[in-house]
Amino acid sequence: MTSPRPRHVSGSAVLLLLVLLVSGCTSLGPGGSQSRPTPRPITSAPSVRLPAPAAGLAGYYRQKLRWTGCRGSDECARLRVPLDYARPAARSIEISLLKVPARDRAHRLGSMVVDPGGPGVSGVDYAAAVPTVFGPALLDDYDVVGLDPRGVGHSTAITCGPDSELNALVESDPEPATAAARTRSDQLMRRLGQSCVEHSGALARHVSTQEVAKDLDILRAALGDSHLTYFGASYGTAIGAAYADQFPTRVGRMVLDGALDPASSTLELNLVQAHGFEVALRAYVGACVARGRCFLGGSVDQGVRRIAAFLAAVEKSPLRATGQRQVTAGDAMYGVWQALYDKRLWPVLDQELQRAFRGDGRLLLQVADAYLHRNADGTFRDNTFEAFYAISCLDRDDGLAPSEVAKLLPRFEKASPTFGAAFDYSSTACDLWPVHSGRQPRPVHATGSPPILVVGTTRDPATPLVWARALAKELPHGVLVTRDGDGHTGYRQGSSCVDDTVERYLVSGIAPRHDVSCR
Secondary structure, eight states, X not given: OOOOOOBOOOHHHHHHHHTTSSSSOOOOOOOOOSSOXXXXXXXXXXXXXXXXXXTTOHHHHHOOOOOEEETTTEEEEEEEEESOTTSTTTOEEEEEEEEEOOSOGGGOOEEEEEEOBTTTOOHHHHHHTHHHHSOHHHHHHEEEEEEEOTBSTTSSBOOOSOHHHHHHHHTSXXXXXXXXXXXXXXXXXXXXXXXXXXXXXXXXXXXXXXXXHHHHHHHHHHTTOSSEEEEEETTHHHHHHHHHHHOGGGEEEEEEESOOOTTOOHHHHHHHHHHHHHHHHHHHHHHHHHHSSOTTOSSHHHHHXXXXXXXXXXXHSOEEOSTTOEEOHHHHHHHHHHHTSOGGGHHHHHHHHHHHHTTBOHHHHHHHXXXXXXXXXXXXXXXXXXXXXXXXXXXXXXXXXXXXXXXXXXXXHHHOTTTHHHHHHHTTHHHHOSOOOOOOOOOOOOTTOOOEEEEEEEEOSXXXXXHHHHHHHHSTTEEEEEEEEESSOXXXXXXXXXXXXXXXXXXXXXXXXXXXXXX
């Protein structure tokens, strides 16, 4: 059972994939700000008095961070937060932090907390890659602070069984067509959930995004900031939206790039995302056809059918790779999805497919491994995959029952003829998960917050523009910044219009009066 994650692909990740090819790739060159905005300090409105911490949390809010040197010139620390906010004195867990100090100490505005999404991707690693992620204007004026949210990475982390179990799930048929195949996939998902509970205990019940938002407010206080400045990409926008909903008067400057819609159900999310990947695939094939002599065919429809036929063939006969490894249907789909996250990876996808059509799945597997945070030997380098399900299923306890898959298949195949069946089947994951929160999706309110920038991209496969539009409307002072383009997220993706708008807002505090459209 596969499930794509709406996560951010940083410039460093793009570069890593580009060097897999010896030639034929475009250079890495994100757009940048044309002029440095004037820094303006973040100040509290005189009429706003921040409420005191909830009962039992004062000790957490008073803690002082101990920063020590790490990863060269960066600094690391640990933040203590309660495992269960309903019983803060019972047990605490630790949150891992990494800070990249502001380069212009004279104009330092405070801290900008960042998270790249997933859920399950490391914000510590994200912050460590700031030269490829953020523009100079932000690096000059802010301490960039990345956190691994509870359950993730270097924080108190979710663990679930051996890598062999994870691989069995990842590599299983993403669109099981027979009763036997569906039963096997269901068993694999149930087993993963049971392993998470067995190995992680109570933590498996306390890694929700709502709890991460509470952790963010303790972090804000520990950083010494009266208001939270935050940049969230992809699923990191869900964390930011949850914070704004719970602590609207403590929001400082907030950018939510590649936004999710908190009000959408699992069914709605999967249908929209399935269509998003289909749109992205057609854009990729369209670019190939426009160049002439496209190896996929003479039209977009022909090229898309060629890819779909290839994926179907891999279901029946996995491709050879290296050593004992092979490319299964699940691997092949992840390898294609990864390259749709960033237009700069389209040349990589050309090479993946051309080699795979000849029976060589090595590059396809390398790209799938990058997507899954998996090493060349098939082991996983972190717990992203495990945390993804543990967090997602607490956030939305509305997974579809396996018995509903067949009747919904026509809707999914209409949304995405190529990937619809896989998205349909992945909608059952949280119904099979053993931990149930009862939490249902709902819109955010954030009453009393200042303007919040929401960024969306017209052909974003993982977080389609419709979600950014919805979130901007839900927020009382949401400002939508739209990038007309391809790939996942909008900031530092080649649009100086988006980059200037985001950086001017974060540095000067001046939000656009109206929604902004960029190319």
